[in-house]
Structures are given as structure tokens and as C-alpha cells.
Amino acid sequence: xxxxxxxxxxxxxxxxxxxxxxxxxxxxxxxxxxxxxxxxxxxxxxxxxxxxxxxxxxxxxxxxxxxxxxxxxxxxxxxxxxxxxxxxxxxxxxxxxxxxxxxxxxxxxxxxxxxxxxxxxxxxxxxxxxxxxxxxxxxxxxxxxxxxxxxxxxxxxxxxxxxxxxxxxxxxxxxxxxxxxxxxxxxxxxxxxxxxxxxxxxxxxxxxxxxxx
Amino acid sequence: xxxxxxxxxxxxxxxxxxxxxxxxxxxxxxxxxxxxxxxxxxxxxxxxxxxxxxxxxxxxxxxxxxxxxxxxxxxxxxxxxxxxxxxxxxxxxxxxxxxxxxxxxxxxxxxxxxxxxxxxxxxxxxxxxxxxxxxxxxxxxxxxxxxxxxxxxxxxxxxxxxxxxxxxxxxxxxxxxxxxxxxxxxxxxxxxxxxxxxxxxxxxxxxxxxxxxxxxxxxxxxxxxxxx
Numbered sequence: 001x002x003x004x005x006x007x008x009x010x011x012x013x014x015x016x017x018x019x020x021x022x023x024x025x026x027x028x029x030x031x032x033x034x035x036x037x038x039x040x041x042x043x044x045x046x047x048x049x050x051x052x053x054x055x056x057x058x059x060x061x062x063x064x065x066x067x068x069x070x071x072x073x074x075x076x077x078x079x080x081x082x083x084x085x086x087x088x089x090x091x092x093x094x095x096x097x098x099x100x101x102x103x104x105x106x107x108x109x110x111x112x113x114x115x116x117x118x119x120x121x122x123x124x125x126x127x128x129x130x131x132x133x134x135x136x137x138x139x140x141x142x143x144x145x146x147x148x149x150x151x152x153x154x155x156x157x158x159x160x161x162x163x164x165x166x167x168x169x170x171x172x173x174x175x176x177x178x179x180x181x182x183x184x185x186x187x188x189x190x191x192x193x194x195x196x197x198x199x200x201x202x203x204x205x206x207x208x209x210x211x212x213x
Numbered sequence: 214x215x216x217x218x219x220x221x222x223x224x225x226x227x228x229x230x231x232x233x234x235x236x237x238x239x240x241x242x243x244x245x246x247x248x249x250x251x252x253x254x255x256x257x258x259x260x261x262x263x264x265x266x267x268x269x270x271x272x273x274x275x276x277x278x279x280x281x282x283x284x285x286x287x288x289x290x291x292x293x294x295x296x297x298x299x300x301x302x303x304x305x306x307x308x309x310x311x312x313x314x315x316x317x318x319x320x321x322x323x324x325x326x327x328x329x330x331x332x333x334x335x336x337x338x339x340x341x342x343x344x345x346x347x348x349x350x351x352x353x354x355x356x357x358x359x360x361x362x363x364x365x366x367x368x369x370x371x372x373x374x375x376x377x378x379x380x381x382x383x384x385x386x387x388x389x390x391x392x393x394x395x396x397x398x399x400x401x402x403x404x405x406x407x408x409x410x411x412x413x414x415x416x417x418x419x420x421x422x423x424x425x426x427x428x429x430x431x432x433x434x435x436x437x438x439x440x441x
Contacts, residue, residue, distance in 0.1 A: 143347075150340045154330040164327060164344070167320035168351060171358035178361055191361055195354055202350060209263050209339040 007090040011098025016105060018075055025071045029110040033064040037117055050123035054180040057118050058173045061133065062140065062166070064114065068106045069144040070161050072099060073152040086211050096145060096207035103141040111137070125180070128189065132179030135192035136172045139199060143168050146203040150210050171195055237298070239385055241291040243393035244284050245310060249352070251281030251397060252317070256349035259342035271338035272412070275328065276405045278345055280397055282321045288314050309359050316355050320348055 019025055040056045076082040085095050111133065119125055125133075144165055151161040172195060178188035255277035262270035292311045297303050306312060324344050331337040 146343075150327065150344070153336060153340070154327065156326075156330045160323075160326060160330060163323040167316055167323060168347065170316055171351075171354050174358040174362040188361060191357060194357075198350060198354065199347075202347065206263070206343040206346065209343055212339075213336060 004091055004094055007094040008097045008101065011085075011095060012101040012105075015099065015102035019102075019106070022075075024074075025068050026106050026109055028071075029064050029068045029106060030113055032067050033060055033110055033114040034117055036060045036063065037114065037121055041121060051181050053118075053122035054129070055177055057122070057180075058136075058176045060114065060118075061111070061136070061176070062169050062173065064110055065103075065107050065137075065140045065144060066162055066165065068110070069103060069141075069148045069165070070158055072103055072145055072148045077152050082211060092208040092211060093204050095211065096149070096204060099145040099149075100141050100203075103145050104137060107137050107141060128185035129180035131189055132176045132185070132192060135189060135196055136176045139172050139192065139196045140165075140169060142196065142200040142203050146207055146210065149207070153210075168199075237291055237295045239389040240393070241288065241295055242386070243390040244291060245288040245314070246390060247393050247397045248281050248284035248288055248314070248317075250394070251277050251284060251401075252321075252345075252349055252352065255281060255345050259345040262338060262342045263346075268335075268338065271341070272408055273405060274342060274345055276401055276408060278321060278324060278348075279404065280401050282318065282325075283400075284397060285314050285318050285321065289318060307363065309356070309363070312359050313352070313356055316359075317348070317352065320351060324348065 037057075037060060040053070040060070044052055044056065073082070076085070086092065115125060115130070115133065144161075147164045147168070148161055151157045151164060154160055172192065175188045175192035175195065179185040179192070182188060255274045258270045258274035258277060261267075262274060289311065292308065292314070293303050296305050296308065296311070304311070324341065327344055328337060328341050331340060
């Protein structure tokens, strides 16, 4: 058990270190999300209420996650690291968990900028809405890092990932928007937690089949 | 199938509210149920593939998902016609089943995109299998999500589950359902057979085209140029 945790921590640490040195992903995500919010200002009609803005926030979050996830497995594939990791004497699901934690860290870092910017530009965010963001982030990163590994092995990786992820992200958007605008957000938060639990277990269990030859 | 058409068109009494358009119910709902069944079958075969690693499950899973997608598209089509006839719109977001089928249709289209952009082999089989498993988990989760979303996206105006069925309506429904299931099963077998023949042919062709180990001919065996 402790060995598993140590493996996961080492893998996540490796990803964060690579990002600190190359700065490939996080600046792109930050720029993307802020630029998207600015464009949304012009996409919304002047008399559109706050509710519409919350909907657009969720589009921004999902697409920012896609920008990050599209790059998630690129270093592994460019240098043949994945084959090494698969051959290493560790549980394969640890690779997925490490990548999910790293993706989550990037997405959270992007949102540390994006959410205050949203509150400044559009509408305030209350505690249930923030909790919804956290829960949905977990779900997006858990499913996304598995699908990104799948898409990275294909010929059309950049195009494929959004196609694979968007139908699966639809329930997350429902839960996220619901937790921001519904009068009683408890049901939506519960639904997000259910989604996270189900898909995290499924991704955790099936990752091995995606990466092994 | 013919019996189902006759029953649905001629025998069953018309619905008091919706009149003749209600008859599409006997084809729409069985198709939708069959599509669910095909998706379930595809996921089951995918699970068996991951479990046993036997290659033939890959093709079976793919064919089941393919049939499910075709029946899903037909569900969207017939549902759209029904919506036009009874609510006078081609599309309505307030019908949960239709929205669910739209999401599933997109999901399974992505399944085919995934499948066709990986080289044939064990990796493709396993990635497709994992994605098919995700699909069958997505069905209830999406259904729940759509129900939750209606609280803020759109109020429920129409209710498809509608009136109680009389005995003759229910019998007709069962016959149609059996007919559509049988149709799906026959299509499934036919497509599976076709794909298997394709695979066998390809294998044979590759075997034929492989350069044969060259048998040295007699005149080549003679040492030339040494003695002369």
C-alpha cells in the first residue's frame, strides 16, 4: 500500500517537475481560459442574466481541461517513457493515478486565476458553486487522463480527445451548472460525487488494458 | 415483423388523445429498447474480451455496438417524426429519451472514430472495449443528468409514458418488440458472418502473398564459374 502511494507520488512529482522546466501546459491553459472569458463577454447579449454566464463558465472549464489533457501524455510518447513505465514493476493503475493528480493540479492552478476573473467580469460564485467546480474537476481529470492515454495512441490524437470526452462530460456540466444556479444545490453536488466515484473506479480498473500491448 | 405491422396499423384501436400518430409508438419504443439491448450486449462482449483475452469477442462487441448505433439513429428518426406529429416540432429538449439517445449517438460515433484511428490489433480491441464499457455506464448517469437538468433547463411539458395500455395495445407492443429484437438478432448474425468472412479472406490473401521460401532449382545448384 505504501509502495503504491510512493509510486503515485513519484509519478505525479515527475509530471509537475517536467512542467516546471518546460512550461508547456499551464501557461497555455491560463491564457486560453482568460481569453475565452473575454470572448464570452462579447458572445453574451447585454440583457442576458447571470445564469447564462454560469453556463458559459462551464464551457470554459471543460475546454480548458481539454487543452491541458491534450498535452498530458505527449512527453511520455515523444521519448518512449510510457513503455518504460509499463515495464516498471509497479501497478499500472498508479500511472493513471499519478497523471490524474498532475492534471488536477494544472486545472486547479488555471482555475485559481479563472474563477476570480469570472467573478470580476460576470457574476459572483458562492460556496456550492465552488464545491461543484472541485467535484467536476475530479471527474474531468479522472476520465480525461484515461481517454487522453487512449487518444494518444491513435493517429488523430488532438482531434479525437474532445470527441471522446465531451459526451462523457455532459453530466458534469449538468451537475456544475445546477450547483451554481439551482436554489437547492445539494442534489447536484451529490450527483457529481456519484459520477466521480463511478467513473474514477472504472478508469482506475480499466487503465491497464489501455496501455499494455 | 409482418404480423407486427398489420397489428400496429390495422387492429389496435386508436389512441383517444393522439389519434393515428400514436401508432408509431409500436415501432419507436421497441427500436429504442433494442438499441439499449445492443449497447448492453456490446459492453458485455467487451467485458468478456478484457477478461478472457479471446480475440473473437472484439468483433462481436463491435458488431453489437454498430447495430445499437443504427437502432439508436432510427430511434432519433422515429422519435422526431412522432414529435412532429403530436407536438408539431421536429425536436424537443423536453423528451428525456430523445435527448439521451442524442448523447448516446454522439458517444458511439466517437467510438467508431476511436476504432478507426488505431492500427488493428490487441491495442485497438482493448481500447474499444474499455470505451464500450464506459458507454454502458454512461447510459444511467446521463439519464439521471438529463432528469436533473430539466429542473433548470426546461420544465416538463409532455409525458411520453402517457396513458395506460389496454390489453390489445400491450399485445401488439409485445409482438412488435419481439419482431424488432428478432430483426436486430438477424442483422447482428449477418454482419458478424460478413466481418468474419472478410477477416478470413484477408488472412488467406496475406498468406498467399507472402513470398514463399525459395526452392533452389537444379541448375542453380550446379556449381558454376568454379570449374570452368
